[in-house]
Amino acid sequence: MPILTVEKLTKSFGGLTAVSNVNMEINEGELLGLIGPNGAGKTTLFNLLTGVYVPTTGKIVFRTKKGEESIQGLRPYKICGKGIARTFQNIRLFKNLTVLDNVRIAMHKDIQYGIFSSFVHGLRYNKEEKKIVEESIKLLEILGLDKKKEELANNLPYGEQRHLEIARALATNPSLLLLDEPAAGMNPAETTELISLIRHIREEFNLTILLIEHDMSLVMQTCERIYVLDYGKIIANGTPEQIKSDKRVIEAYLGEDVNNA
Amino acid sequence: MREMKSIFKASNVVKLVFIVLTYLLVQFLINIGIITDYYQTTLATICINIILAVSLNLVTGFTGQFSLGHAGFMAIGAYACAIITLKNPTYAGFIQGVAAGAILSAIVGVAVGLPTLRLRGDYLAIATLGMAEIIRIIFTNLKITNGAAGLQGIPRFINWTWLFVFTAATLIIISNFIKSSHGRACIAIREDEIAAEAMGINTTKYKVAAFVIGAFFAGVAGALYASYFYFLKPNIFNFAKSVDILVIVVLGGMGSLTGSVLGAAILALISTFLQRFSEVRMIIYSLILIIIMLFRPQGIMGSRELSLSLFKRAASKIEPKVGKERS
Amino acid sequence: MEQFLQQVINGISLGSIYALVALGYTMVYGIINLINFAHCDIYMIGAYVGYYCMTFLGLGVFASLVISMAACVVIGVAIEKIAYKPLRNSPRITVLITAIGVSLFLEYVTMFFMKANVRSYPPLTGILAENINLGSIFISMKQILIVVITIVLVVLLQIIVRHTKLGKAMRAVSLDKDAAELMGINVNNTISFTFALGSALAGAAGVLVGIYYNSINPLMGVIPGLKAFVAAVFGGIGLIPGAFIGGYFIGAVEVFVAGYGNSMYRDAVVFAILIVILIVKPAGLLGKNTREKV
Numbered sequence: 001m002p003i004l005t006v007e008k009l010t011k012s013f014g015g016l017t018a019v020s021n022v023n024m025e026i027n028e029g030e031l032l033g034l035i036g037p038n039g040a041g042k043t044t045l046f047n048l049l050t051g052v053y054v055p056t057t058g059k060i061v062f063r064t065k066k067g068e069e070s071i072q073g074l075r076p077y078k079i080c081g082k083g084i085a086r087t088f089q090n091i092r093l094f095k096n097l098t099v100l101d102n103v104r105i106a107m108h109k110d111i112q113y114g115i116f117s118s119f120v121h122g123l124r125y126n127k128e129e130k131k132i133v134e135e136s137i138k139l140l141e142i143l144g145l146d147k148k149k150e151e152l153a154n155n156l157p158y159g160e161q162r163h164l165e166i167a168r169a170l171a172t173n174p175s176l177l178l179l180d181e182p183a184a185g186m187n188p189a190e191t192t193e194l195i196s197l198i199r200h201i202r203e204e205f206n207l208t209i210l211l212i213e214h215d216m217s218l219v220m221q222t223c224e225r226i227y228v229l230d231y232g233k234i235i236a237n238g239t240p241e242q243i244k245s246d247k248r249v250i251e252a253y254l255g256e257d258v259n260n261a
Numbered sequence: 262m263r264e265m266k267s268i269f270k271a272s273n274v275v276k277l278v279f280i281v282l283t284y285l286l287v288q289f290l291i292n293i294g295i296i297t298d299y300y301q302t303t304l305a306t307i308c309i310n311i312i313l314a315v316s317l318n319l320v321t322g323f324t325g326q327f328s329l330g331h332a333g334f335m336a337i338g339a340y341a342c343a344i345i346t347l348k349n350p351t352y353a354g355f356i357q358g359v360a361a362g363a364i365l366s367a368i369v370g371v372a373v374g375l376p377t378l379r380l381r382g383d384y385l386a387i388a389t390l391g392m393a394e395i396i397r398i399i400f401t402n403l404k405i406t407n408g409a410a411g412l413q414g415i416p417r418f419i420n421w422t423w424l425f426v427f428t429a430a431t432l433i434i435i436s437n438f439i440k441s442s443h444g445r446a447c448i449a450i451r452e453d454e455i456a457a458e459a460m461g462i463n464t465t466k467y468k469v470a471a472f473v474i475g476a477f478f479a480g481v482a483g484a485l486y487a488s489y490f491y492f493l494k495p496n497i498f499n500f501a502k503s504v505d506i507l508v509i510v511v512l513g514g515m516g517s518l519t520g521s522v523l524g525a526a527i528l529a530l531i532s533t534f535l536q537r538f539s540e541v542r543m544i545i546y547s548l549i550l551i552i553i554m555l556f557r558p559q560g561i562m563g564s565r566e567l568s569l570s571l572f573k574r575a576a577s578k579i580e581p582k583v584g585k586e587r588s
Numbered sequence: 589m590e591q592f593l594q595q596v597i598n599g600i601s602l603g604s605i606y607a608l609v610a611l612g613y614t615m616v617y618g619i620i621n622l623i624n625f626a627h628c629d630i631y632m633i634g635a636y637v638g639y640y641c642m643t644f645l646g647l648g649v650f651a652s653l654v655i656s657m658a659a660c661v662v663i664g665v666a667i668e669k670i671a672y673k674p675l676r677n678s679p680r681i682t683v684l685i686t687a688i689g690v691s692l693f694l695e696y697v698t699m700f701f702m703k704a705n706v707r708s709y710p711p712l713t714g715i716l717a718e719n720i721n722l723g724s725i726f727i728s729m730k731q732i733l734i735v736v737i738t739i740v741l742v743v744l745l746q747i748i749v750r751h752t753k754l755g756k757a758m759r760a761v762s763l764d765k766d767a768a769e770l771m772g773i774n775v776n777n778t779i780s781f782t783f784a785l786g787s788a789l790a791g792a793a794g795v796l797v798g799i800y801y802n803s804i805n806p807l808m809g810v811i812p813g814l815k816a817f818v819a820a821v822f823g824g825i826g827l828i829p830g831a832f833i834g835g836y837f838i839g840a841v842e843v844f845v846a847g848y849g850n851s852m853y854r855d856a857v858v859f860a861i862l863i864v865i866l867i868v869k870p871a872g873l874l875g876k877n878t879r880e881k882v
Contacts, residue, residue: 092459094449118443377867548689
C-alpha cells in the first residue's frame with residue numbers, strides 16, 4: 001500500500017525547471033533510494049516533499065492514520081506534523097544548543113501544555129518535561145549519543161552530527177523518514193555502521209525510508225528499490241539489479257561505472 | 262507525589278530565598294536611610310529597565326528577532342496607564358491602567374508582528390523602528406495624550422515593593438517560558454529557522470508569541486514608569502530609548518536573563534552618576550556598544566545564566582574536592 | 589494647479605537631498621549587507637563642516653562643498669576601518685549594533701563639542717540669493733542649485749561605477765565577495781572606496797540641506813537618515829537607480845502630505861510606506877526577490 005504518492009510534480013525557478021513531471025510511489029515499510037548526478041534535482045524534490053518549496057504544479061498525497069491527504073503547498077511544520085521528517089545534506093543542527101536540547105526541540109509538536117501554563121510550570125509541565133527527557137535519552141541511546149547529551153551540537157565530530165540529525169528527525173515521531181546524504185563525509189567503517197543503523201531504526205520505529213545518497217555501495221546494499229533522477233526527471237525506477245543494468249542510468253552517469261562504484 | 266517534590270527542588274528553593282532576601286535587604290537599606298529618595302529613583306529605573314530588557318531579550322536574544330521598537334510598546338503602556346489613573350486615581354484605577362497598557366501593547370504587538378516578522382534580520386529592525394516612530398508621532402498629535410506637551414500630575418501608586426513584585430514576576434514568568442518546550446521552540450528559531458520549521462515548529466506562531474509577550478511586558482514597564490515618574494511626553498519614547506534598552510541587553514548578554522538584570526543595574530548606576538552630563542552619558546553608552554561588539558560580542562554573560570551551579574563550578578575549580586564529590 | 593506645481597518643485601528639491609543620502613545607504617548595503625546607521629551622522633557632519641567653512645573661513649558655496657565632501661570621505665573611511673572591518677565575518681546583528689553605536693557616538697561627540705543648539709548657515713549672496721517667479725510659482729536659486737549639484741554628482745557617480753576599474757570592482761564585490769577576491773580584486777580597498785563615495789555624497793547633501801533650511805543641529809541626521817533609508821528600500825536596496833528614484837519619491841510624498849494633509853503626520857506616512865513596502869515587496873521597486881538556499 002503506498003504511503004506517499006507523487007503525481008506530475010513540477011518545480012520551476014524562473015526559467016529553470018529543477019523538478020519536472022515527477023511521478024513516484026512509496027510503499028509502506030520500503031527502504032528506497034533516490035540517486036542521480038549532481039544538480040539532478042534530488043534535494044529540490046526533498047524540499048518539495050517537506051514543504052520548503054511550493055510545487056509549481058502537481059500533487060503529493062500522503063497517507064496518515066486519518067487517511068490520505070494532499071500535502072503539497074503545506075508549510076513544513078504541518079508536513080512534519082503529519083509524519084514526514086527529514087535530515088539536511090548541509091547539516092542544520094541547532095549548533096549552540098546541547099545534544100539533548102536538539103532532540104527535545106523536535107518533540108515540541110506533541111507537547112500538550114499551552115503557552116500560558118508554561119509561565120507557571122504546573123504539574124502537567126513537570127510530567128511532560130520528564131517524559132520528553134526520558135524519550136530523548138532513549139533515542140540518543142539508539143544513536144549512540146547518550147553519553148554526550150550535555151555537549152554542544154557544534155562540538156560533536158562530523159559523523160556524530162549526522163547521527164544527531166537522524167535522532168532529531170526521529171524525535172518528531174515520523175512514519176516516513178527522508179535522509180539527505182546521510183553518509184556524506186563518512187569513512188567506510190562509519191558508512192557500514194550507518195547501514196546497520198538505518199536498518200535498525202526502520203525495524204524499531206516501523207519506518208518508511210527514502211534516502212538520497214552518492215555512495216553507491218550504500219544505496220545498492222540497503223535500498224530495496226531505487227529511483228533515478230536526471231535533469232529533474234525520473235529516468236528509471238527498480239531494484240538495484242535493474243538499475244545497475246539500465247542503459248539510461250549508465251548514460252546519465254556518463255561512463256561512471258554504476259557496477260563498481 | 263514525585264511531581265510535587267520537583268517543584269520544591271533545591272534550586273527553586275534557593276531562588277525563592279534569594280528573591281525574598283533581595284527584597285528584604287533593599288527594604289532594610291531604605292528603612293535605615295542608606296538608600297535615600299534620590300537613589301530610590303535609581304532603583305525604580307533599574308526595576309523598570311530590567312522588565313524592558315528582559316522582555317526585549319526574549320524577542321532579540323532568545324528568539325533572534327532584532328527589534329528596535331521596544332520604546333513604542335513602552336509608550337503604549339505608559340499612556341494607557343496614565344490616562345486611566347488620571348481619570349480614576351485609585352489603586353483599582355492603577356491596576357486597570359497597568360492591565361490596559363499591557364494588553365493594548367500586546368494587541369499592537371500582534372498587529373505589528375504578524376506582517377513584519379516575516380522579514381529577516383535588519384529589515385525587521387528597521388520595520389519595528391518605523392513602527393515605534395509612528396506610535397510616537399501619533400501620541401504627539403492626539404488630544405487625549407495632550408500632544409507634544411505630554412501628561413502631567415499622574416498619581417503615583419507604586420513604591421519599591423510594587424516595583425519589586427512586578428520585576429520579580431516578569432523575571433519568573435519569562436524564565437519559566439524559556440525553560441519550557443515553547444521557549445525551546447523560540448530558541449530553535451534563533452538557531453536555525455528552516456531546521457526549526459522542518460522539526461514541526463510553527464515558526465510564525467512562536468515569533469509572534471515572543472514578540473507579543475515582549476510587547477506585553479514592555480507595556481507593563483511603561484505603565485510602571487508613568488505611575489512612578491508623574492510625567493510623560495512622547496519624546497521620552499524615541500529611538501534613543503529603544504537603543505537604551507538594546508544596550509542593556511547587549512551588555513548583559515543576548516540570551517541571558519540574569520545578564521539583563523546585571524546590565525540594567527550597571528547602566529542605571531552609570532547614568533545616575535552622569536545625570537548632569539547627558540552628552541557624556543550618551544558617548545559612554547555608544548562606546549560601550551562599539552567596544553562590546555568589537556571585543557566581546559556575547560556580552561557579560563553570553564547566553565549563560567548566573568546560577569548556583571555556576572558558582573559551584575567556579576568553586577570546584579578552586580577546590581577540586583568539591584567537584585569530585587559532585588560528580 | 590499652481591499650488592500643485594509649487595509642491596512638485598519643493599518635492600524635487602527635498603527629494604534631491606534624500607536621493608544623495610539614500611545612495612550611500614544603498615551602496616554600503618549592496619556591498620556588505622549593512623544598514624549603516626552612522627551614515628546619517630556623516631551627513632550631519634558634512635553640514636557642520638560646510639557651516640564652518642562658510643562662517644569662519646568665509647569660503648564660497650562650492651569650496652565649502654568640496655571641503656565638506658573630502659572631510660566626510662575621511663570620516664566615513666575611518667569608521668569603516670576602525671569599527672566595521674574587524675567584524676567582517678561576524679553575525680549581521682553584531683555589525684548592525686556597532687553601526688548604531690557609531691551613530692550615537694558621532695551625534696553626541698558633536699553635541700559635546702558644538703553644544704546642542706541650532707546653528708544657522710550664513711545667508712547666500714549674489715545671484716544665489718535670488719528667486720525666480722513664474723506667475724505665482726516661486727523657485728529659489730537655492731533650489732536650482734540643489735537640483736543641479738545633485739544631478740552632477742549622480743552623473744559622476746554613474747560614470748565612476750560604470751566605467752572605472754574601481755567601479756567594476758565594486759559591482760563584482762557586491763555580487764560575490766569570494767569570487768571577486770579570487771579574481772584578484774582587493775576587497776578591503778573596494779569596500780573602503782564604497783564608503784568613500786557614499787560619504788562624499790552624504791557630505792554634499794549635508795551642505796545642501798544647510799543652505800536649503802538654514803539651520804543645523806547635532807541630531808539633524810536621524811530622521812532624514814531614516815527617510816533616506818526608506819527611500820533606498822523603496823527603490824530596491826543595493827540598487828543605485830533605485831535609491832535615486834526612491835529619494836525623489838519620498839521627497840514628493842513628504843511635501844504633498846505636508847501641503848495637502850497634516851504636516852504633523854508626514855514622518856508617520858513615510859514610515860508607514862516603509863512598512864507597507866517591506867511587507868508587500870521587500871525587494872523594492874526595482875529589486876528581485878531571492879530565497880535562501882536549503
